[in-house]
Amino acid sequence: MDFDSDEENVIEEDFYAFLNVPKEATKEEINNAYRRLSRMYHPDKHVDPALKAKAEVMFNKTKRAYEVLSDPHQRAIYDSLGTKGLETEGWEIVQRTKTPAEIRAEYEQLAEERAERKKKQATNPTGNITIAINATDLFNPYDDELFDDEYESDFISGIPTVEVSSMQFTQSVDFPLTQKDTCTLSGQLQTQNGTGGGGVNLSWRHIFSHKSWAELEMTAGSGPAVSFKGFRTLTKRFFWNGGTILQFTPEGIRPGIMSTLAMQIDKHSVGYLSYHGGGSVAVLHANHQGYREQPFQRLHPSRPAALVRLTSVHPQDDESGIETQSGWLGPSADSSSTAQRRRSRSTATSRSPSSAGCPPALTRASQTYSFPIHLCEEIMPAPVFYATIVPLVAYVVVKKGLVEPILREEKSKKVEKQKQDNYNKLLEKRREAMAAQDLMMATYDRIREEETRKKGLVVVKAVYGRLFAEASGQGQGDMELSNEVLDVTVPVQCLVKDSKLTIHDRTKSELPGFFDPALGEEKMLHIIYNYHEQPHEVTISDNEPLRLPKTSHRANVT
Template sequence: MDLDSDEENVNEEDFYSFLNVPKEATKDEINNAYRRLSRVYHPDKHLDPALKAKAEIMFNKTKKAYEVLSDPHQRAIYDSLGKKGLETEGWEIVQRTKTPAEIRAEYEQLAEERAERRKKQATNPSGNVTIAINATDLFNPYENDLFEDEYDSGLLSKFPNIEVSSMQFTQGVDFPLTQKDTCTLSGQLQTQNGTGGGGVNLSWRHLFSHKGWAEVEMTAGSGPAISLKGFRTLTRRFFWNGGTILQFTPEGLRPGIMSTLAMQIDKHSIGYVSYHGGVRSMFSTQIVRDTEKNRYNFSIQVGVPHSYVQLQYTRKWLSREMKLRLAVKLGTFGGVVEYGAEKKVSKHSNLSFSVVCGVPAGVKLKIRLTRANQVYSFPIHLCEEIMPSPVFYATIAPMLLYIVVKKGIVEPFLKEEKSKKLEKQKQNNFNKLLEKRREAMAAQELMQASYSRIKSEEEKKKGLIIVKAIYGRINPDSAQDTETSNDIIDVTIPIQCLVKDSKLVIYENSKSDLPGFFDPVLGEDKVLQVIYNYHDQPYEVTIKDKETLRLPKTAHRTNGT
């Protein structure tokens, strides 16, 4: 469930679920499902005026689902954008395209563009906050109480001295001018040991095509500067970006140049060659291999002020939304080993920490929280030398902090937010839910004749007989009565009507869209429980809402009397 949405999409009917066919259903399967439901809901099958009126509603729904899924163009639009796509912008693309494959491809591109636009609108402005903390007094190996000044022997002198050594703030806002032109205004402030500075940047980027763009940027602050940047795709495997900068300082004009040439080595690997020239010049080579589960990064840099060799490895666990990182860096400055982890804590937020052990850097703990395009970093300098105690605490403390924050703050907050949004969804869609309930009851009433016929046929041959079927939020620890509970509904009749030749298959769509069903607990987890007899033997099964159900199965056999 998407908690970022204020409304549950109760209006969006699932035609596949209504016809009880899989997403990849063939035309014959769709035709057979249409004929099966038409035999139940066709108005000519009912003489009673009240039933005939209900049948007309259900038959029109059946006909609409069949018309969409049996037409390749409409089906392609429906698969991409749902029912709303058929009503509005979908037909604009049909007029310009020829095949369903082209429709799907164009809709995928449009969906990606819309998602990107929504992301930019939701995450602006972008920013970065870095607060460096000096906590070396916590693990000072040379601290000796014998040499304490007699005037500093008070209680406050017993506490370690922890201070903020530097801060840096960066903030930027994008202003789209046209589809190809974007203006960006950003600023940065930094301070270290009581001194600092800042600047304001104004840039304009023009997109020539998907192959290239150019950007001009003006900077005011620590000396005005102007820079030109660009990107260009050269071939299918090569692309380039670079630029030049001119900075005006009291010492004179300082030019600089940047250039990177990249090559797509294979499907998962890219190589980079970069050069930065100016007051500080450097040349670097980098190879990045990124697969579904692993990421490798090897780089070499030669230049001023430092030269180094670096190897990074990242292990990904997509199911747990977590990454583990290890990096080794050796150069003219010394050596560094860094290890850490990153965990997705919500839809838009990632929390990461890493421990850095190096010579002569000592031991540092880095904590970073990423919320959409906002980044908050807290590098904490623990010790100027490598010692076991700061390494141990830097490794264990973030884990304990994460568990405490997650269990004590994040999970209760998300649970409360989910509860509020579910309640709001129910209130917003109260009338729709009542309508769907009435529609489900009407469908079951229209199924009575088919239900009695199919059940009688199955009883004669001791086939598949549905004894009881309920759908909704089922509490296994307590007895529930479908007549009084608002969390479940009795679906014995529609389930029996799906039986054919002593077999039943319900595909992996939400069961709430099946004829005779509705969602009794909007937005919450639901299950379907079926008690049935087959060859006079008792069976029982409980499945999740979007799980495929196939009856009968030996695994469902119970030890009933």
Template structure:
């Protein structure tokens, strides 16, 4: 169960898991699953009044799952919205005019739009905050101050100061589906002097192939600009614009134009030209795959010309990115390396070490929270020396590990424990009902269990000796088993057909005869079985596909 979810109820019924079929199961597979369960749970199969009453409850559940999954329209609604969609009054009648594919496509689009709206609400406004810190006195202290005051302990402390700050914020105001206004502002200061500006823009979307934007700027001289984007062909795109900046010296015009080409599935090339206020020509090639990103660029013009190569390695399993960048030009040379780590659902933390000539050594710390970016470049040394490079590399890693292990992980663990306990309290009665239903199902399975066990024994087939499900701390028969477990030998044996067992990739807590004995915690299925009179044993994760028998499960008996 996802503890980050706001839903504190037990997950809703999984009809696929209950029938033990895959999500792309054919109608014949669903029919076969329905017939198999009907033979066990149909009320007419039981003469005892108590068993008959229990069978009626479970047969109704089987019937409901079958009715939904065997109907293409209801199945499409269930796949998109779950059981809540099936309970919407009038929905089934209205949606009869649409095909299952149309229903799925519509709700995938609605889900994407809803997620985008929620993201915008959570991240609005967007902004950037940059605070530059001068800490060069740590490695390049001034030695000329040798009077009595500065020779004291206090005077020996390094001077660390904020050298510059930059702030920018923007807010979008959607007017129509195709028109959006954006209000933004910027402030910057360096060594006691600074400035700022306010921007107001209007963007109109003509079609999926193009848009145009008009922007007015006030601050360091008013300016008016016009920007546009256009898809030329399937592989070529263009954007460009013009600006008029009004200064005391007169009107300064500027133009820019960029042509982009989709080279292949993962690669894009750009050619850009700027003229007027800033004159330059640049070309860039970006290749972005699932695990790697390459960026090669060349710029010729003012204020600098340079060649740059960047490489980013994406380690998706750890939400980690490693980056290396080299840049050389008329300003000198820069080598940059570092990593970016996803620390929460909406937050990334990055550390970069920048070694340059003549800029020296800098440590850049960047925190991204949704669309808010906070950057802290710390200037450590005006020359490239081993000691600042070493400390800039090691200290952030050690600090991150200490904070993570000492504060973040214990806090998250405590919050998860509180939420889990609240879930258990809120769903206590539902869990009791689930347990009661599972015990009733196992009782109704006894006749089927005895028949299958006898058939498999005669042909030395697949015999389930022991099956347990829940919070299993040990992986073997001698391992430690917690109290949060359920004996599922009977229902697992009842799933055996022709000496084979298959359980699809769903949570096994929804299978007949199962329930969730360890809500919100990791669960396992441990099976000890015989096949051809040979002992076998296996432990599988809750959502892992189960296929028995397998030679790899055989145990060595001395």
């Protein structure tokens, strides 16, 4: 589990795991689990004062889990928001006559509104830094014979020239005014071969409904400009965005117009038909209803353009997709295709005319840093090698030697913070686990005796926590353990019924007699058991379901 705030850093109880029932458990399954635990934990079952006090704690916990999961309304709230949803915040607005589905929907809406308010407190900064590097001299240098003899070559002149051909920096921040009005301040700076310019944009967007919005933008930099843009959902499959721009230049006012019609072709593909005429600083965005922001390219003032673009997203992963586009830019035509996978931050591009390049990029939060490197004008083996194999090797080296150690250190710090924040809670959980195991001893002895007599399922050893790999040279059943493990032989045997054991896909740390001995670390459950007097052994991860016995668990005895 990841913890992003102090509030989320607190350990929450898992009632389903405590009762050892699936999340979709029926009321009968919940009743059976409650009766099974009540027989062990009911205070009247224990005469010893110390055990009786422990039994009261465990019985109250069992009763609390049963009351929540057996009541459809409380269960709906718990499923949506956990134990926090059962507290007073928000409960007063829920009508007890509502159905569980309505309660889930209402509490999910409350959670979304709270999250939205948190988002609006921030300015939502986004940025993009692109530095283009021209490295064609590495593979296709100028011939020295082309120069006059009076220029003598030396070591310095023989070094290939690698230069920065262009740079572009963009940054923007949002200032929410109301639920429907947002101001955005953005700026950009770009250079090309030593010359360039930049500008500052101030825009105001008003959302009329989930189907339409309008935006007014003022630009200063390479001449002031004013633009008006709009978005409208036309039908279920069509939407339109467009606008006009007025750019003020020494020669007069230069108008521009742009329009895009998009169609949802199928579930994973969208087609765009665009027309741009005039203007040089127009940028449109279509980021409504889940569509990713698509900035249009800058246009030459005197070259109108028409563009057709088709975008398809992978059915199993909206982080990856392929895009093809073709268009007419004044007297010339252009076509390109791009395949990308954002999750792995990798991009491959092919374009006409043919050339080779290496486009390394890094995305962190809302900031993007890209460094496209132009290696050659024509396809050659050496540049292709350096554009493909070398970046891959460099990526592996950087990841293994730099990134992964940093991530491990960050994880270690996060785990330490979790332990500090939950120190008292962990002590309480440990006391509860030890008390539960003491109360289980009578049940444990009875079940173990019955299973031994009928040669059923007898748990020899069970440990839970941070386990290491099996030690080499050790005998069957020997497992090298860390210091962060818990002996759970007693509670695991108590889960056996009619020579069968089932543990559902929840964290094992919430099972009676268990606690989390290695908070924030990967935990496993290792069980050695006999069935029909044959040795068996199995190891599962923390959230993995388990059913015993299984033939595949049978140990090979030599």
